[in-house]
Amino acid sequence: MHLEKQKHDFEPKIIAFVCTWCTYAGADLAGTSRMQYPANVRVVKFPCTGRIDPVFILKAFQQGADGVLVSGCHPGDCHYIAGNFHARRRFAAFRKLMEFIGVDLSRIQFSWVSAAEGGKWVEVVTDLTERVRALGPMVEFKELALEEQWSGNLNNPELQAVYEAM
Amino acid sequence: MQKQITEANFRLLLDSLLLKGQRVVGPRRTAGTVLYEPLSSASDLVMDELPRRSAKEAFFPVCEDLLEYRKEGQQVQVTDITPDRFPETVLIGIRPCDAAAVPVLDAVFSWDYNDQFFLERRKKTTIIGLACTQANDACFCTAVGLSPSDPKGTDLMFTPLEGGGFLATPHSDKGEAFLATWQDRFSEPDGSTPLPSAQPAATPFDLKKIKAWLDEHFEDAAWDSIAVRCVGCGACAFVCPACHCFDIVDEGTEKTGKRRKFWDACGFWKFTHHASGHNPRDLQPKRYRNRIMHKFKYYDDKFGQTLCTGCGRCIRICPVGIDIFDILQDTENKG
């Protein structure tokens, strides 16, 4: 089944942090099965979700990601036995922190995708991509990166305009 | 020559400056804390509280860009920050302890290298001081050769008058020029008495005696007991009007980024950490020793000045209650 390739104004950047043994293999299966899904996702391969430090998710947003997907083995199937159990707790905590800071949680998706679940990979990626597309670009971090402490602010047209408006 | 200005005219003057598009920086309450920040109206100005940080950031920003780089294919584009981008600024309500630090910073930023980022900002700034009528138990400007009404470092000094208003005394060409430009806001002094100056309960130190002890006691067990409680943060250096150490880092990706200069502190463990892994100041007493040495010996050796204006911020802000006045007093008694 081929999906029509639509032209969109906004192509979200989705970073997917995945584990080697399950989700990456599942994504691979989706590929070899010639399943079509949005090409917006950039996959970063980790040995295990247990290796995924929350700082990577934060850094992804700072570097321009509009949405982040974190995916690994189902609980009980971890190649390293317990990595995903630790990750599950860590991400539960990190989600709460992100929410408290004011990040829209619908931009962050966690999933368990096994090596056999090529179809699920496609579903998860497509749903996240379309959800983030509807939300628009993630401007918060980009705008934050442009802010300077007042003393480092240079004389620029924006500053002039502010004074003119007073 | 001296002039006088009423409270009302002072507010009008500030609003006029702002309307002209002039950046006016003064003590302002921001998210609950009083800091020297750009005002958006005369009513922002806070005159009865010492700002938590000093005014040095007007010339020596907390964080500033030095250049920007961009890589396109094999070409690298480097864009320098040029001085024409620094805005003209009027610093208002600057306390004597903050203003006196400016000539002290001038010396180091035009020593072996003219730091254009500092000097150009300095050129574009007019400093209007405000004499202090209150002090608290952490203030000790009088102990380091200054006073709550010392005009050192100011272009124009405002002294509060009984009955309101200020006496405006110019101390530089810039100050004279400011008075001339805004002469319709000012009037001739009418003989009103200035409010009594603040009286910090700090008797002058014999700074030479303190330096003499420091000259001879680089290795001394006293440093261990003085600094054992220091936790190695940069709070004292960052709130200090005279501390001026900085770090330069490149931040960005391989494609694009900026070179930034921002405050650094000798209290950090990383300050003297070498690329080899060796750290000559590997323990906190050595790092704290450097703070005292730099302020009361090294700076005097190089520039004939003390790197401290007695504002007392480090005493108030230290998370572990280290009191530099106490340390200096003990050192003076030892000598």
Add this chain to the structure above:
Amino acid sequence: MTQTIDISRYSALTEAIRTEARRILSDGTVSAVIGYTSGRRTGAVQPIVITAADDADKLLFTAACVNNLAVYLTKAKKDVPKRGRIAVVLKGCDLKALVGLIGESQLKREDLYLIGIPCSGVLGSVLKPDQELTTATIASKCCECTDRLPQGCDFVPAVDLPSPVPLEQRYAAEIARLEAMTPSERWEYWKEQFSKCIKCYACRQVCPFCFCEQCLCDRNRPQMVEQSPRPSGNTAWHIMRAMHLAGRCAGCGECERACPMDIPLNLLNRKMAKELKELFGTEAGFEVQDKGPLTSFKEDDDQSFIR
């Protein structure tokens, strides 16, 4: 209506601490006592390490004794002498942090002599140390304290605490206020707060749990968190510190108290503590836990947020 907090018992606490310190130093039970002593300014207090029994009279306990002395026991503070057994004066909140450190194998209980202090509260800020302890000046952490009487210590002065005065649960109220906001309102709130940060790292340096030999933020290979004191780097720093403390932070509130820019840092830590208690049923206390909530797991942990 501001009420004064009764700290008349604190002078009895001071006497008890001095007597005990004199005793354990004279008979060699400990080689040093880490406690509080007075500073030069009226009401000012600073940490002190005494090694001689004669110095015991320098110790005291007042409402300005805000420091968490457990920080001096960690491996991050290499200059504090750690020969033999060390005594340390601890309030309930400080003790919870120390218990956490023991749980993380940073300290050995047998190397310590714990002097626990029954506490009615301390000041929220010592910028002006000469202040009365009232319902307005008391630290926010004290408002929610249920651990006024330290447990499991080697010595606790036999001083009765007056009944606690009802206090407004400031952290709970503020967390609720923020939780009720929209995400973009919260983002604006934290942006304003983090813009004040100057990366002095006072928060990190006073924290007993920030004992890493090299902090994440001090690394540039790789650089995960910018070093520069700009809103962007500051936000990343505070998010990651809150994450690294999640499940460990005992709520001593020193980070917030030490911050020269009045950033409400403990709000983040209290929020995380609340969430972890709801999610995993654990919180910092007086019992040593082998594993914290984020270094352990249960097979049936909540995964409702995982697709």
